[in-house]
Each structure stands twice: as structure tokens, then as C-alpha cells.
Amino acid sequence: MSGAAKRAILAGLGWTSLRLRLVVVFGMVALTAAVSASGIAYWLNREAVLTRTQDAALGDFRQQMQNRAASLPARPTESELQTTAEQMAGGTAGYSVLLLGERAAGKPIVGASDPDLFTLDDVPAQLRDAVNEQPHLFWVRTQRGNTPYLVAGTRIVGGGPTGYLFKSLDQERQDLNSLAWSLGIATALALAGSALLAQAAATTVLKPVQRLGQAARQLGEGKLDTRLQVSGTDELADLSRTFNNAAESLEKKMADMSAREESSRRFVADMSHELRTPLTALTAVTEILEGEQDTLDPMIAPAVELVVSETRRLNDLVENLMEVTRFDAGTARLVLDDVDVADQVTACIDARAWLDAVELDAERGIMARLDPRRLDVILANLIGNALKHGGSPVRVAVRTEGEELVIEVRDHGPGIPEEVLPHVFDRFYKASASRPRSEGSGLGLSIAMENALIHGGGITAANSTDGDGGAVFVLRLPRDASGISPEGHGRPGQERDTEQGEAGDAR
Structure with a gap:
């Protein structure tokens, strides 16, 4: 994708606005800071809540195993295991207990405080293996459905039942979800606050910049007395003073x-x-x-x-x-009249005895409201220039394009050098430095362009591309110049003009 296309896309998205960029940057910084702070706070609180609940449950379970399960006989009955498990689970810790013993070698028995909630199948196999290998308290966090649970287990050293704890962490989950919502709301508020802060900062920063831009536009429009009010000692104030100094120097x-x-x-x-x-x-x-x-x-x-x-x-x-x-x-003014363009071109050619050297392609009946005298000057200069530098035959074609009159003057000469084309309408420009005293003054094409511009039109110069060679001058004028330039109030011909074709030294 080209750079211009990227700039067009960014402009369409409004990304070229400095205010928007400031808001986005402030928002990204605030969002990053808020998300980071919220994530750290959530993680710390989560660990603190789970660790506190876990430590309380495991400590109570360890104490219960030492006080109650350890007092059971080496071969307890299922009823004894059931009763002890219910007693261990009846405390304030709020967990279920499963006791596993043997009534005889190889014949295990199970006592559960709540068989519907907690059975041996709920104990992960990895935890059971760890408890069977070493007489330590082991624990894992697991999940059943959408509810998280803490499962722990240990056994009595020297013989005795093996106990397992099963505690729901649903309340902690709800507390942590509430905390997450609170942190999310805080993040959104921080983002909104950063946007407001960015707007305030953008207004503070951009207001002087906008004033500077407006003053620069006024200066470009020619209002050289434009000045900025300077207040403060910051960089923007220094920029305003620099602008005022530059404007003052430019005005002078x-x-x-x-x-x-x-x-x-x-x-x-x-x-x-x-x-x-x-x-x-x-x-x-x-x-x-x-x-x-x-x-x-x-x-x-x-x-x-x-x-x-x-x-x-x-x-x-x-x-x-x-x-x-x-x-x-x-002070140049138009003296408009309704003219038949073909007649006007014919009269111009005939007055200068160019009939034998010019081929005219113009239909009668093409009417235009123009200044006949100035149109004659334009035609005389263009045709005279073509005859002098291109040689005959010179072809003049007249046509209309919508509400525009188009007159094309084409010669069959060597054409115009590419380095000369941008300067053919410059005053006193002569392409050949070796001919500084040529017959033309170098003003003819410039005057032709000025007369076209005062009509609201223009002239273009190019080289023919159809293989015949030669230069092509195209005059474009509105068919009705009444609404473009004010009409003169004198008689036609009141201002003397160039009556002869000023061929100039365009080539």
C-alpha cells in the first residue's frame, strides 16, 4: 500500500487529528496502568483469600485428625468411622470429611460425613497415592461443575484411619468475582477519566496551536498584519513570539x-x-x-x-x-459582446493576411459572449507564434465542450523542448540565449494568457503526440464571461491593445 493510500485511510479514520491521537495515547496509558494495577490487585487478593481459607480449613482438619481420628482403635468399625467423620465435619470450618480404615487386613471400610456430597471417587488418584506414600498433609484444588473445591488428605502415623477433607470454595469464588467486577468498573472509570483528562490537556495544548494555524492561514491569505497574543514563558509562547517576529519581518x-x-x-x-x-x-x-x-x-x-x-x-x-x-x-476590463467565433477567427486571420498559411476548422453559429478585441489579441499571438516557430500549415480548430469554448492551434514544426514548456507563458522568456535580439519581445504569449485569464479561462501548451509533430496550444474560455469578470463601460477599443500578432520567442 502506498504512502498516499495509508494517509488517506488514516485521514478517513480521523487519525490525523492531534486531539484524537492525544486522547488515544492517554487512554492507552491509563488502560495499561489500570489493567496492570487491577491484575496485580486481583492476583494478590485471590491468593490472600484462598490461602486464608485453605490454611484455616487445613489447620482445623489436622487438629481434628489428631484429636478424634487418632483416638479410634486400629480396627474401627464402620459406625465408628461414620460418627467420627460427622463429628470432625461439625465444626465451624464448613467442610466434609471422609475416613478410610480397615476392619481386617485387606478389607477397607469408609465413613463419610455426607456420602451424597463427598465420596472416595471425589479424591484425585494422585492425592491418594501421595497420602499412602508419606504421612504428611497433602492438598489440591479441584473443580466439580462450576464450583471449585479444596481436597486434602493425611493418615495417622503408626496405624490408624486415613482422612480426607472436601471443602467448597464457592463463596470465595463469588467474592473474587465481585472483586473482579469492581476492578473492571474501576478500570473503565480510569479510562473515562483519562479521556476527560486528555481532552482537557488537548484543549490546553491545541488551543494555542489552533490559533497559530489560523494566524498562518490568514497570513497566507495576504493579511500580513496578523499577530498572535503572547502570554506565558513556555515553548508555545516562544513559538508565538517567533511567529509574530516572522510576520512582522514578512510584512515589512x-x-x-x-x-x-x-x-x-x-x-x-x-x-x-x-x-x-x-x-x-x-x-x-x-x-x-x-x-x-x-x-x-x-x-x-x-x-x-x-x-x-x-x-x-x-x-x-x-x-x-x-x-x-x-x-x-x-485596471484591465472586459468589453463583452455576442460574437460568432468562426467569424471572429476568420477576421483575425484575414486582417493579418494569413489565409494562405492557416487551415480553419470552425463551424459558423458557435456563439459566445466574450471581449472580441481581447479574443483577437489571443488568436493573433497564438497563430503568429505558430507561424513563426512552427511554420505553415497551421491548423486552427474550434469546438465546444459543454459551456466551454475550445480553440486549438496546431503547427507542424519541431515542437517545444520539454525544458521550455513550463516557461512559454513567462514574460520576456526566450528559449534560445543565442537569440536575445529576436523579432519578438517575449511578451506575446504572456499577454495572451492574461487575456484568457481575465475571461476566466486559460491556455495550455504541449507537443503533439499523434506522430505529426509540432506544438499544440489549447485556449479554453467560458462561452459566457458575464458572471466572471465585470464588463467595461467604455466603447470597444477604448483601451489600445496589441493589434498585431506578437509571436515572441517561445521556442
Whole structure:
């Protein structure tokens, strides 16, 4: 069984609860102690009760044998044996007596105080053999039915009858059973008391731990001003002080990081805005130069082409930076509209003159309530990235899965290296360090992901496994984003976005 399966079983049984474990441990300790103490007490009391009863009966029986049985003639009659046995059993010891003699050589006679209760058959053969061999008092404990008995025997030295004692130990058994019940009840009470004690101890110990856990969760949720009330000088108080110090240090560092991040974001936004004015002028100039490119001196035409290309690249970079700052600042909003997805994809491809390089598999009539402009940005970046790094033909397939819109962009290129896959949506990430000045800025796929996330969807990247090779980007969006993000109140296109496909350097 795997470790995860064991943990799942323990969690299902509630064994992961520290409170339960404390109660179980306390209970096991209390149960072990109570059972041990009860067992020892029962054993000691049992031996004491049985020894006291046994010694009293055997002492009285020995005295009776010396006083009464020894006074019988060497050849007593059965009547004499009967009378003596009844006299010996008539005392306060409460036992039966069996006397065994001989009226002639080889002719035994028996006298019993209670023949219905005690006969020679009730004497174990081993005890009879021991009594016949040596003139000592021997005894054994035996049982008849559910009643325990003490059986003892001895004989008169120098000739005389042999006597056997038969005493019921039923009263002692009942007393010991009562003692066992009492000890069992005491054990149960000890177990219940230990459970209550464990609950009290668990509450005392776990309450600060629970407060610490709750404070840690609040800290993880971003409530960096969370602090614990410290009281006492024990280890838990020291832990609380350590937590407070760590939280204070974290709050300070996060405040510093937030300030630096806000400063960086403001710098990027200000820089992008400041660059817009000269870029507007440069764009106008480059458009004029591009229009006159055919009439320019062939020596300067390449330089003009380079200026036009780099100006457009710089313009795209500034627009991308502006969009990134909007996402970081949380000011990006959706401007929703009901769109036919097939028409939207077709318009995106047509606007960028990609019709000859893209195969579209989309049925008309698939409607979705989305932000058309942001969907265009996502598609432009995904298709542009596929064309740049995978090459044509690029296949775009549109389908629905329940209430979800799925758009798959597949190319037939070399695919994405496995070490690059986790980073394709990172900002400014470029897989090849030898191409730091590639045409893309490394922001296109990141912006595409941000636009998908603001819709409540996402994008995944993988390599094709059907043998054709190439990379597969799958865009998933809800067909109705109304309940996910608030709609913008401006006109469509109020916020400028990346109008061209930002191919980036994902591969």
C-alpha cells in the first residue's frame, strides 16, 4: 500500500487529528496502568483469600485428625468411622470429611460425613497415592461443575484411619468475582477519566496551536498584519513570539517589495506614455519613407527598411508594455459582446493576411459572449507564434465542450523542448540565449494568457503526440464571461491593445 493510500485511510479514520491521537495515547496509558494495577490487585487478593481459607480449613482438619481420628482403635468399625467423620465435619470450618480404615487386613471400610456430597471417587488418584506414600498433609484444588473445591488428605502415623477433607470454595469464588467486577468498573472509570483528562490537556495544548494555524492561514491569505497574543514563558509562547517576529519581518519585506513593484510599474507606464509621442512622429515619418521606398536611392533603401521595421517593433513593444502595466495594476476590463467565433477567427486571420498559411476548422453559429478585441489579441499571438516557430500549415480548430469554448492551434514544426514548456507563458522568456535580439519581445504569449485569464479561462501548451509533430496550444474560455469578470463601460477599443500578432520567442 502506498504512502498516499495509508494517509488517506488514516485521514478517513480521523487519525490525523492531534486531539484524537492525544486522547488515544492517554487512554492507552491509563488502560495499561489500570489493567496492570487491577491484575496485580486481583492476583494478590485471590491468593490472600484462598490461602486464608485453605490454611484455616487445613489447620482445623489436622487438629481434628489428631484429636478424634487418632483416638479410634486400629480396627474401627464402620459406625465408628461414620460418627467420627460427622463429628470432625461439625465444626465451624464448613467442610466434609471422609475416613478410610480397615476392619481386617485387606478389607477397607469408609465413613463419610455426607456420602451424597463427598465420596472416595471425589479424591484425585494422585492425592491418594501421595497420602499412602508419606504421612504428611497433602492438598489440591479441584473443580466439580462450576464450583471449585479444596481436597486434602493425611493418615495417622503408626496405624490408624486415613482422612480426607472436601471443602467448597464457592463463596470465595463469588467474592473474587465481585472483586473482579469492581476492578473492571474501576478500570473503565480510569479510562473515562483519562479521556476527560486528555481532552482537557488537548484543549490546553491545541488551543494555542489552533490559533497559530489560523494566524498562518490568514497570513497566507495576504493579511500580513496578523499577530498572535503572547502570554506565558513556555515553548508555545516562544513559538508565538517567533511567529509574530516572522510576520512582522514578512510584512515589512512585502511592503518594500510592493513599493518597489509599484515604482517599477509606474516607471514602465510613464516611460511607455512618454515614448508614445515621439513614436507617433516616428511612425508618421516611417510611413512616408515606406511609401517613397521605391523612389529612394538603392544605397539607402535597406537602411530605410530597417528603420521602418525597428520602428514598428518598438511601437509593438510599447503597446505590449502598456497592456502589461494595465494587467498588473488590475485596471484591465472586459468589453463583452455576442460574437460568432468562426467569424471572429476568420477576421483575425484575414486582417493579418494569413489565409494562405492557416487551415480553419470552425463551424459558423458557435456563439459566445466574450471581449472580441481581447479574443483577437489571443488568436493573433497564438497563430503568429505558430507561424513563426512552427511554420505553415497551421491548423486552427474550434469546438465546444459543454459551456466551454475550445480553440486549438496546431503547427507542424519541431515542437517545444520539454525544458521550455513550463516557461512559454513567462514574460520576456526566450528559449534560445543565442537569440536575445529576436523579432519578438517575449511578451506575446504572456499577454495572451492574461487575456484568457481575465475571461476566466486559460491556455495550455504541449507537443503533439499523434506522430505529426509540432506544438499544440489549447485556449479554453467560458462561452459566457458575464458572471466572471465585470464588463467595461467604455466603447470597444477604448483601451489600445496589441493589434498585431506578437509571436515572441517561445521556442
